[in-house]
Amino acid sequence: MWEALPYEDRVTHAKWSGQMFHTNTPIDLPAGDGMPPFDIESPCAFQAPGDVVYYRPTREFAVAYGDAQFSWHTGTLFVTPVARIEDDLAAFARKADELIWKGARRFVIRRRV
């Protein structure tokens, strides 16, 4: 992920996962080993506000900003936690919630210098 930065995309609000938004342009990150669904690094089914996760099958990032669990109509899915937002989330969460009303918005992840 570090090598792939900066990453920019238009994000949309989750439809199945609660207070979460996700990217829409696939990005390839190295795969893990093993049998599905555990063939990813650190498979995790729970997210906390501020968690940034990567879902390999669709090659997307998702960001939790409140109560969220990465899911599809099939149910909860395993993802790889790749980062955590450590700043105060309140303003960020307000902006993220606006995605529901305003539609897609620009989103950038870059190295902090």
Place this chain on the structure above:
Amino acid sequence: MGRMVRVDFDGMRVTGELLDDRAPRICAAIWDALPLDGQATNVSWSGDMLRLWVTIPEPPEAENVVTLQHPGDILFIPGWNGLRFVYGPAQMRGARGPHPVPRVGRLRGDLTEFVKRARRVEWEGAKQITVRREDGR
């Protein structure tokens, strides 16, 4: 056959039928509240489902409660108010899991264009929906 409504959404119109026989009190409350006009957003836990943000006087009890929902279903969520329109794979859910809800109506006819426009809401943001009685009131 239930009472008919027309649903205007993003420049198009579809027809819906209230399930008066299965959810008589809720349908009566909806009918009495028509016309309903408000913004619709996509839901965040339940898939391909639009939420119309309007206020309907709440009936005393839930009727025709279903766990599985299908494209074309019109739902009323006690305690949450407003209406939901299902346009694809969907199941009413929340942070605590599936949430059985009253099915109060069905959209009729070819929903292809409705579905196409509903899918845009995620990208373009909230859109207006107006629900009227079939005669326009």
